[in-house]
Amino acid sequence: MNLDRIVTFFRSRTKHTNATPSPPDPAIEFPHPENVELFVRLREDAKVASPDKNPMWVMGGYEIRAHPDLISVLYPLVTEEGVRKGYAYGRPVMANANGLVFAYAGGTHYVFLKLREDKLNDARDDGGRFDPSYFPSQKYAF
Numbered sequence: 001m002n003l004d005r006i007v008t009f010f011r012s013r014t015k016h017t018n019a020t021p022s023p024p025d026p027a028i029e030f031p032h033p034e035n036v037e038l039f040v041r042l043r044e045d046a047k048v049a050s051p052d053k054n055p056m057w058v059m060g061g062y063e064i065r066a067h068p069d070l071i072s073v074l075y076p077l078v079t080e081e082g083v084r085k086g087y088a089y090g091r092p093v094m095a096n097a098n099g100l101v102f103a104y105a106g107g108t109h110y111v112f113l114k115l116r117e118d119k120l121n122d123a124r125d126d127g128g129r130f131d132p133s134y135f136p137s138q139k140y141a142f
Contacts, residue, residue: 021061022061023048023060026060026086030086030088030093030095032098032100032101035095035099038088038101038104042090042091045065046062046089047063049061058090059087062090064091066106067107067109070092070108070111074092074103074104077094082096084096088104092105100114101114
């Protein structure tokens, strides 16, 4: 074998890479149709966690998008039976028995709640605020 053939052989080989496995789609765990817009928004800044990422910084297969301490703030807010707690695109979420996500945490200190229109003023009176730029067609207050 001459040198050119050896060089060609090694250049033609593809490098073996370990593909990062795709995390589960949150829409499977939380299949409610009203979650579509929320999941589109959360997916925009989501990043699939690499296999070597410290598990402390991974939620549901994605790099975290909420401070881990917010889990202990969010999850105890509603303790009723049937409330489902999990993750969507690196954020902790809570959903009703039908899979409708009604609360999630983000950043270092934000908790978002989906409220009925008649509850928005009560939330504001308790120190929450409404920001329609997050989800113009849904009612999330924090």
